[in-house]
Amino acid sequence: MFFKQRASEKLGDELLQGNMRKAKGKFVDGRAKAVAEFGVWEEVRAHAAKVRDRALANLDAYLVEFEANATRRGAVVHWAETAEEACAIVAGIARDNGVRKAAKSKSMVSEEVNLNEALEAAGVEVIETDLGEYILQLAHEPPSHIVAPAVHKSKEQVAELFVKAHGKPRLTEIPAMTREAREALRGHFLSADMGISGSNFVIAETGTTLTVTNEGNADMVTTLPRIHVVITGIEKVIGTLEDFATLIRLLPRSAIGQTVTNYLTLTTGPKMPDEADGPEQMHIVLVDAGRTKLLGGPMQEMLRCIRCGACMNHCPVYQNVGGHAYGWVYPGPMGSILTPVYVGLENAGDLPNAATFCGECAVACPVKIPLPDLMRKLREQQFDRKLRPWPERMAIAAWGFAATRPALYAFLSRVGARVAAWMGGSDGLIHRLPGLDGWTKGRDMPAPQGRTFRELYALRQGNRR
Amino acid sequence: MAARRGILARIRKAQGRDGEEPTAAELAAVREAIARHEVGPQPPFAHAPDRLAQFRKECDRLGTTHATVSSLAEVPAEVARYLAAGALAPAVAGWGEFAGLDWAGAGIGYRNRPADANDATGLTGCFCAIAETGTLLLLSSPAAPKLNALLPETHVCVVRAARILDTMEEAFALMRSEAGEPPRATFFVSGPSRTADIEQTIVIGAHGPYRVHAVIVP
């Protein structure tokens, strides 16, 4: 199913619509307040884009430097070209160490490569420990947002899932639900053999990986089990601890308007002799899975992404259809670019078109990714590779023919405006458009009123003279 | 190793560099850029005239409670007061650094060891604190287990006023000069654990502590 079908399904889902409305204000208002308080947002944004670009421009050297330092500190660095390779590496580590249970903190790369399925096939029980991810694991659903994965669920829906999973009386209050999940998950943290986390950035200078959370689950996952596996993308490398300090001022503010998350943990190597806590082994899996396809061209800028979710929070399309309509792990504007590149333009259907081009995402993006421009480039590629349906291509070709001939364009728009005004009837609204009934099914189109823009413009110029 | 070679070669090809691996000169250039440790622009409030006031303000915002005492010897009495006020049991699992204080005199059972799942309160020190964000920075070591700040429902942290710095960058510089490199766990704690995963409603106490209390000593 393509975006268009999924989106119209979601637009008809009243429960989802209500849940999405509740979330929207909190994200957008929270960020706006944090940015206003900050004072030097644009300066820090520019610096953040610069430090990301610096590492991306020499990505191979930064990765090799990271690998050298991480290895020196006792971690084992693995490289995976594809999703399958990444899964095989982690499953292999589990097998070699007799792992029965793995506790996971949130990792979008692990969603991307379908790690849970691979581990389960290898006989490992996988427990998601981020509250949102835990809820979705119980519901057997993928995340619908990269920061707030269960944003599409109401508390009543969560209560229902908990009754089934925990076998306890139904709860009505969110704090009680949170405590019940805490208690259910505590035992898993203490009994897991393997902890799996992502890494928001990896730091070349020190060979460090890191987690950014509010719940503290990533700290359990990276501290308690005897094996810690980090799975992350090759584009996450940055140079220094100072670069991290810059980026982390932007990330939680952009995501939910927080000045800082409750926990930031830099993890460098496994535990030292005599230490009471920490894993005996630390493995880091660096995953490509399509990222190198973005390098060296205009799309390279997309790799600056720090996965804050601001672009989707500010997107009017996302706000209405939610994350599942996008069909893969990355929703919203960033997903409309990453999905076609990672899974192939021919498999991504309407995604580059799932935008109104209002430009809000580019304004919100903390690392200044020109998201609408990149989407436009993908649309062009779709057109050139004849991946759009023929009526649409014909229509665009016809429009192009007319638009480059001013006299013809003026004539056609004059006639078109009159016909549309006539179709609008007495209420000035067009209820059905022949051939475009998909568009008018859920909304009316306001009919053009009076003259065309060009007629009015000519008239004004005439009056002035 | 084939994957490593493939990825590095693809990166170089896409970015128009010859060969399959970064050259010695390229690596040297990266190390040089790193060694500059360039500090980016910082928000004005990160360098507040009254650093302690800024630290307290951010702690309030995050839900970290705090108290100031006039000497290290007064810490047990402050901890006893804090636990009693919250109707919490007068027992802590703490770092060895503070085991020599008169805990018995304050009516507190002090267990000098890493916390386990049954401890209600953990006591730690910190490497430094950061005023910009009201953050406590803990560096792991055999003498400073992270578990005491993570597993118990209450975390009490002793902060030396002279170790409150303005920014994270200053903390990193201090870490380089005193410890050389980051230890296994460089742990920034900013308030009690929380989640907003159900209906974006903030709930205090997710997987980590429900309460964080900073005791500021001279």
Ligand code: SF4
């Ligand atoms: S594209 Fe920009 S706004 Fe969107 S998630 Fe990435 S960093 Fe955030």
